[in-house]
Amino acid sequence: MNASQNLLLILLLAILETIQAKPFIPEYDNQVLERLPGQLFQSESSAKIKQLKTQIKSHPNDWSPASQLAQHYIDLAKTQADPRYMGYAQAILNPWWQKPQQSSQALIMRAVIRQNAHDFKGAIEDLDQILNVQPGHVQANLIKATIATVQGNYPLAIQHCRQLMRRSSMFLALVCQSTPASLSGNAEITYKLVHQILSTTASMPEKQNVWAWTSLAENAWRLGYFNAADQHFQSALKIGVRDNYLLRVYADFLLQQHRPHDVIKLIASETRIDSLLLRLALAEQMTLSEQLSNHIALLNERFEANRNRGSSLHKGDEARFRLLLLNQPQTALQLARQNWQFQRESADTYILLQSAIAANDSEMIQKVKHWLSEQGTEDVLIKQILATQRSKGYEF
C-alpha cells in the first residue's frame, strides 16, 4: 500500500467516524455543549454593547448607535476571522443598506462588508463613490489599495497608497506600498526602507506595528532572507496582539522551513479556524501525528459544508487541502484556478503553481510564469516550486 492509499484509508475511516455521530440527549444538566469565543461573550456582556443594543432596538434608524455597533462587529469579525460578525454588522446597517446616497462612513462600512464577502465589484463601487468627491480619502484609498493588491493590480495599489502621503502619515503610506511594491520589482529597496523606518520609529499603535512587521517578514521571506524573516515574524508576535493573518503566514513560513513542531506549538489550539487547522494538519502530516486523520476528516467536513451553502470563499485553502493532504492534483488545480481568478496573493499563486505542476498542466504553469514576470515579482519560493517541476515532488 502506498502513501496515498494509506491516507485515503485514514480519511475514509475518519469520515465513517463522523457520519456515525448521532444526535443525543446529554446526560447531565451541567454538561457543557458549547464554549463561546472568549472575546464575543466578554463584549456581548459589556455594558457599552448592551446599551447600544437597547438604543438600536428602540431607534433602529438612528445612525450613531447603529454605526458604533456595526463597527464593533466588523472589528470582531476581523480579529476572530469569523464571518458571522460581518453578517451581524450588515443586519444593523440594513436600514441604510439599499440607499443610493450615503455618508462616506456608511459607504466605507458597506465596502468592507462587501469586500469580505468577495463582492469586490460592489466594494469598489462604494469606494469610488467616495473617491470621486474626496480623492484623498484615507480609508477609501487604503481599502482600494488592499483590494488591488489582492487582485494582483500592483500599479493601481501603489497609486492609491501614494494618495495617503498627502493626507496621513508617511509610515502608513510606506507600509501600504510595501507589499505591492515588493511584488512588482522593488522588493529589495522596499525591504530596506520599511526595515529602517521600523527600527527608527519610536511608538506606533500595536496593530499597526504587527501589520508592518508582518509585511516586512513576508518581504524578507520572498527575498530568501530566512533568518531575518523569522526574526521579523517573532517581532510581530511579541507585540502580543492577536492577528489571524500573522498566524497564517508565519505557519506557512515554518512549514516551508520544515519546522512542523514550531507550527504545532504556534497554532495547536486554533482548530476552530479552518485556515489555521489546515496549517496544523500539514504540520501533523510531517510529524506523522496521530491527530492527522481526525483533522483531515474535520477539514473535509467543513469544506463540504461551505460548498453546500454555495460559498466560494475557501477555494485557495481547499485546493491546498486537496493537493497536499488528499493527493488529488486535478481537483486541486481546478479550485486553485478558480481562486486565482479573483485572488492573487502570494499563497494563491503558490498553490496554483504547485497544483499545475502536480497535474502536469504546463500551459497553466506558463501562464502563471508569464504573469509573474510581467509584474516583475521576485520570489525565492516561486523559484523553489518551479524547481520541483523537474524533480516532480512538492513541499509544504
Place this chain on the structure above:
Amino acid sequence: MNSKLLLFLLMLISPLVWSHKSSDSFINLAVTNETIVGRWDIALRDLEYALALDVDADGAITWSELRTRFQEIKNYAFSRLQVNNGPDECIRKSGLLQVDHHSDGAYAVLNFNMRCSSNIDQLTVEYQLLFDLDPTHRGLVQISNGDNSKFIVLSPENPQITIDFSRSNQWQTFRQFVTEGIWHIWIGYDHILFLLCLLLPSVVRKTTLGWVQSDHFTNTLWQVGKIVTAFTLAHSITLLLAVLQLVSLPSRLVESAIAFSVIVVAVNNVYPFFSERAWFVAFMFGLIHGFGFASVLTNLGLTSASLGASLLGFNIGVEIGQLVIVSIFLPIAYQLRSYWFYKRVILHAGSQVIIVLAMAWFLQRAFDLSIFDA
C-alpha cells in the same frame, strides 16, 4: 491622525481570510403521503446571539441552559418556518430536543412531525430564521419523498421554495410504466407470436408457385411498417377505451380471441389467404390485443391522478418492446429469406407448431381446460 483612527484603519485593511464557517441551519424533511418527519439543526452560537442562552454569562452553554429554554426556542424557530401543502397549512407536533455536533460546533436538534390535510404534492417551505440578525445566514433544506430528494439553499433573497411532487411523481410513474410495458410485451408470448407470425411472410412474396423471396428491402420494410403501425394504432385505441372504462369485454373472451388471432395468422403462413391485406388483419386483431394490454395495466393499479402518465408510459413501453423485437427479427429474416429452410422450416413448420400451441391456448382459455399445468 489620532491613534484610534489608525487602529480602525488597520482593522479594515488586514488581509482577507475567512476561517470560520458562516452561519447555517440544516432542515431535513422526509415526506410520505400526507405526513412529514422533520429535523432542524440550529447552531447554539446562533441561538445564543438571538436568545442569549448563556444566562450565567460564563461563556459556556450547558445542557440545562438549553433544555430549560426549549419552549422559547421552539416558538422562536417555528414562527420563522412555514411549511404548507398547496394552500393548506400543515399541523406540527414537536418531538424531542437533542444535541448534535457539526464540524463547527454544537447544534440544537429540533425533532418534529407534520400532518397535512391531504396527500403532499405541492410542498412550500418559507424560511426566515436569523435573516433579520445575519443576512449571510442560510437555511440548508433537504427534502425527500421516496426516491426523490432535493437539496435547497434558502437565503434572504430566496427565502421560499415550492416543490411540486405531483409533477416529479408523474415522471416517475411514467418511467415505471414504460418499463412495465416493455416487460409485458417480452413476457407476453401471445403478442410476440402474433406479431412474428404476421412478419414471417413479409420477407417473401406470394405467387402462384407459393412463397418466393422478396426482391427489395424497401418493399419488405414498407410491408413491416404497415403491419406494425396498424397493430399499434389498433391496440392503442382499445387500450385507451378499456382503461377509461368506455368499453369493457369479459377477459375470457379477450384471451380466447387473442389465442384465436395467433391461429389465424399462423394458418395464413401455411395456406395464404390474406397476405396482401396483412395490415388489415393486424389492425382488426390489434383491437383485441389492446383489451389484453388493458387488463394487465389495470392489474398494475391505477390512480386517477396518474392515469395519463401510466397509460402513455405503458403504451410507449409496449411500442419500444415491439420495435426491439422487429429490429432483431427483420435483418435476420431478410438474410435467410432465400434459403429453402426459411420457407420450409421456419415459415411452414414453425407456423404449424405455432398453430398447435395457439390451439391449446385457445381451448384452455375458451373452455377453461387445463392443458399446460397439470
